[in-house]
Amino acid sequence: GSTDTGQETSSGEAGVEGTVSGDGSSTVAPIMEGIVEEYAGVQPGVQVTVGTSGTGGGFEKFIQGETDFSNASRPIKEEEAASLEEAGIEYTEFQLAYDGLSVVVSQENDWVEDLSVEDLKKLWVEDGSTKKWSDINPEWPDEEVVFYAPGTDSGTFDYFNEVILEEEDLVSSATLSEDDNTLVQGIQADPNAIGFFGYAYYVANQDTLKVVSIDGVEPNNETIESGEYAPLSRPLFTYANNASLTDNEAAYDFMTYTLENAGAMADAVGYVALPQEGYDEGLTELEALK
Amino acid sequence: MTTIVTEKALTEELVNDSAKKAVYETNQLNLWYGANHALKNIDLEIMENEVTAIIGPSGCGKSTYLKTLNRMVELVPSVKTSGEILYRGRNIFDNDYGVEELRTRVGMVFQKPNPFPKSIYDNIAYGPRIHGIKNKKILDEIVEKSLRGAAIWDEVKDRLNENAYSISGGQQQRICIARALAIEPDVILMDEPTSALDPISTLKVEELVQELKKDYSIIIVTHNMQQAARISDKTAFFLNGEVIEYDKTDTIFSNPSDKRTEDYISGRFG
Amino acid sequence: MTTIVTEKALTEELVNDSAKKAVYETNQLNLWYGANHALKNIDLEIMENEVTAIIGPSGCGKSTYLKTLNRMVELVPSVKTSGEILYRGRNIFDNDYGVEELRTRVGMVFQKPNPFPKSIYDNIAYGPRIHGIKNKKILDEIVEKSLRGAAIWDEVKDRLNENAYSISGGQQQRICIARALAIEPDVILMDEPTSALDPISTLKVEELVQELKKDYSIIIVTHNMQQAARISDKTAFFLNGEVIEYDKTDTIFSNPSDKRTEDYISGRFG
Amino acid sequence: MRPSVQEMIASSNGKKNKKVIEKIMPVLLFLIASVSVLTSVGIVVTLIVETITFFTRVPFFDFIFGTTWLPFSNKDAQFGILPLIVGTLKVTLIATVVAVPIGISAAIYLSEYASENVRRILKPILEVLAGVPTIVYGFFALTFVTPILQSVFPEIKIFNAISPGIVVGIMIIPMIASLSEDAMSSVPKSIREGALAMGSTKFEVAWKITVPAALSGIIASVVLAVSRAIGETMIVSLAAGSTPRFDGDFTGSIQTMTAYIVQVSKGDAGYGTTIYYSIYAVGFTLFVFTMLMNILAGYVSKRFREEY
Amino acid sequence: MRYIEQQAVVKRMNGRLIANNIFKYLFLAATLVALVALVILLYRIVSQGMGHLSIEFLTNFASRFPEKAGIKAALVGSLWLMLVVAPTSIILGVGSAIYLEEYAKQNRITTFIRMNISNLAGVPSVVFGLLGLTIFVRAMALGNSILAAGFTMSLLILPVIVVGAQEAIRSVPNELRDASFGMGATKWQTIVKIILPAAIPGILTGSILALSRAIGETAPLIVIGVPVIIQFLPVGVMDTFTALPMQIYDWSSRPQPEFQTVAAAGIMVLMAVLLFMNSIAVIIRNKFDKRY
């Protein structure tokens, strides 16, 4: 039974059976895990599997028709949409939550409190020069900046790339890792380090990291939900196969449950819920597809 | 070491001989391992219910000849043969002569005891079983009869389910003989069956061979000339792939007609 | 096979004997492989510049005794010994007696030729090299001298850089003898050195042994009684881990004092 | 009285059946043995088809001679594989330096010095080491070896080539030790006894007789272990970073060919993009590398085979 | 003239004996390095994961709450995986080995097969992952089922099993074959009744060690796209599943530090399965050692 989500469920007409499979973003995975876990208690007859092949990898399977839904930490790309059309797959986009990209430094770093979007761009874009803290602010130490960033093949990076780098190349000295925990470790230890990753990783490591406010706004649930923490908060999505929703009772039931519980689950695992209207819109759309 | 053969004894034996039939007739047999000409124009006639010994120095082709008699030699891929070997009148090299059938009629005992890593019972029952005998009662009978035939029943009757490797080498060798007896063959080939055994086990196997010749024809390869003298009726002396001399054992040891036989027997080489 | 020993010859030999010194004195030696009592109360005195043959049926302890003389037997972990063996007056079982040193003085030749998988030259030079001889010219000299000593120089002098396994078994065995000679030992132990060889190689090795006894003391284990008779001065007959008889070779073969020796020599068992 | 055994055999009717089985089994087993060939064909075909598509987008020479690997760049993606190869070689080099001396020493100890009982205990333990999942080794490198290295050499970054190199080395030690030990133990005892009987010490026997005699086996084991190091994936994915670099620096983040494949497999690249095809091109390069190593192993073990 | 002076020999002897001793301990130390690494590895895992290990950990599904997170799905999934891998790889491996050792003639096809097998042994597991993705998951439309992953893993460990089985079959003394043929047994009878029973300990040891590699492999599963979020147990080979290394990998990349402990506990379970398999191999090997 669900205790932590606290949502009234309109799904859960007993006795639904079937299988539902999804794949996609590993950023969305914690939310999904919570939903699937709770859903298993509500509808034991439905078997849900969710992979974590990444946003792109998920769409790849979605296009092949292998999955009923695909999680994404960025909106679908044109090429992907085109492929889906070619494959004759109709789909619907549902928004699940917000993630705030957090820019962090070590707690030993006592000079940075706030950076502007321009500062970020100046720091992170490759321009052939060596980056020093004093380049941003002459009062800051004359030390080289050490960069940490998520793998270039992740949705997180993709988003940063789009809004900060504006499609310029990332500074080449950056240490990249697929595993955000290793970024946490690297940044913790080095006062000259700076890095960014999902808000959840910052929340889990608040005591060892220092978050940098962007243009005066610090990421927290309010600023992210309200969109005040701009431009580094991004929506998380799931894309559902319309045919699955119509033909597969289990898929429809699971998707309903997902939209009803995503908000609470997002808050529970370190993301930020949408305003309730966001979910209601999705549910309406879903209803129309049945 | 001279044995005096009286006229009378000789005549008697010759009479016996004429009553016996040949089991094997080897005619102009040649065998090559690749380019190595290992057997050269062998002619030999082997008689029923006799012990025929084959002696000769290492590498002269004794084992090769023995293994040709049941076509085991063909397991070496490079082997080529010419000539013929008639077993009970039929050429074993004939295309339609199945090796499995031949080997069912001709048992073999090897130099090193080579029981299967199974129980003593399963060792003996192996032959009958692969040839389709499944009835437990009949198998029990065959096992007992074969072990008795190999003079080892009393020593192992209480431990038939033990692994055959848990007994001594001499006993293992008699198990191997019993295993060969279990399919009641016509001929038994033995390749230096005692060379890995201690004196007492050797004696037991020698006695057994004497015993078995009542029912079987036996061809035995040995390095030990005294052994050949003790147990065989006929002896063939091989040298470099040729049969130098083939005769009654007594004659070979007392009065060899070839100088090389004499040299070998007197220990001048080998 | 009887040799008539004249009074005069006997006296002469006794005189010779008294002039010779013992290299090995074995006193009440016992040896166990685990629970298997393989050597029992052995007493033997082995003389300088003689060939001493050890004969006996398989498993009687010949090899074990030989390997005890240079403590190679200790490579078997379960071995236990009691008693003493004096080599040149010093007990080889003494705690401060280094086996490496003992084995430098006592060379060994094995049943199966076991050259190192190296060139012929490196085989012979191995011993001198580990003893610190690096000088190429001296090594060359040693190699030549040892190969000549082992009567194989002419056969291999043009192929010293070939792998020692590229020559025949008989040649390999002489390479092994040459290898033992290269460190100029005092005693050479040989364990059935010809049993894996063909008649002609056997003859060569036998001649070589006769030649070598001028400079070395030789102890040779053999299965072949004719060989013992041909080449040795003294013969020890082992049976079940005991020395049954030890005497001049002529005496052992013509006039053994123990019934068992006689039985063995006349081929009644083994 | 029962009929004679030979009569029973003659009348037993299993004969036809037997003949059919004798005919069928070799064919069946041949087909089974062909599965491995099919696997290779499958690998080659799988890799080649996608690799060819890759080369329609990226010129072949740019790929094999290019010194910049920037697949995710928005402006001008570059696919010069040399940085990935260099990364792979860095890790392999360190692994080899760690594993070869230790592995061979352990093999010598096990085959020449250890008693039967010690060997019986140690060999299975070494096998455990070989069986530890590589993902476990990966965390070991990242969370244990790297911090230790950093405390000694502060210039070492959190991702570097040294720490995963050492751990890959530890992983392949058992392979070298065990295969070399096999090669040394198969040197006949009689040869060893020959040397001992001349007054050699154990070390002299090991160093001058056994090791040279087993050299072909030892080298083959090293080559095999090195090709395992080249193909090792999880350790480098976790601990070496993902920065393709064409330089000689071991202390900073690098990327290997295998880690790149995992990065893309876990990542965001869409089906049909050049990045998607690039993993097959990299996989194919990796395959060619291991094949070369294998040919080398075959050549080496022939070349150094000592007869005995 | 004497070349070897006994005095010189005795003098040098000391140095040689010292060298002998030094190297003995060097070699021993090298052997211990490997063992020490293993001990540290195990210690770290145990000290980190022990606290989380409990019966619930084995009987719970994964959860977003670290304290409730269990490994049931992954453990059962891995066992299912082995249920496919073991028979597939052993039948293919032993069959190939029998063919190569007992039937194959020395010709080019045989040499090619042999070369091919030793070549496959060196192919990285990621590459097998790519093969599995293309052939089993996509072309044969098995999806990311147990069967698809099982076939991929089977091919991955096939070379190891073939080589091990070849060795085991080769070490059956020829005398046993001769004895069987000598009784008129056919080739197949000899193989089934004599050679395989005698070779089975060797075959099993090799196979178990190969299987323990398969159970810990992560990279091919990642490439195939095995999911981790799963709240039910598979009931057939066509079901989707998750496996121990995938689950561990997933936990270790979670933001909450508590999940690192969960991952360590997962590693302990994986290592326990491995040690269990290895000790069976050791028992088999010691039990059947030197029987002929």
Ligand SMILES: Nc1ncnc2c1ncn2[C@@H]1O[C@H](COP(=O)(O)OP(=O)(O)OP(=O)(O)O)[C@@H](O)[C@H]1O
């Ligand atoms: N499998 C084989 N392949 C090639 N040549 C062989 C093979 N077996 C035997 N030979 C050769 O054939 C010849 C005769 O060998 P065979 O084994 O018949 O001799 P043997 O008289 O039994 O000797 P031994 O007394 O040593 O057993 C020898 O030259 C031997 O080298």
Ligand SMILES: Nc1ncnc2c1ncn2[C@@H]1O[C@H](COP(=O)(O)OP(=O)(O)OP(=O)(O)O)[C@@H](O)[C@H]1O
């Ligand atoms: N390594 C060993 N471990 C245990 N027992 C052994 C070992 N070597 C020999 N024995 C036993 O010691 C006894 C004497 O063996 P040894 O090898 O000395 O006999 P041998 O006279 O040389 O025989 P052969 O003529 O067969 O070489 C035998 O009973 C044998 O089984």
Ligand SMILES: [Mg+2]
């Ligand atoms: Mg023979």
Ligand SMILES: [Mg+2]
């Ligand atoms: Mg001996």
Ligand SMILES: O=P([O-])([O-])[O-]
């Ligand atoms: O897994 P991603 O959210 O980085 O695509």
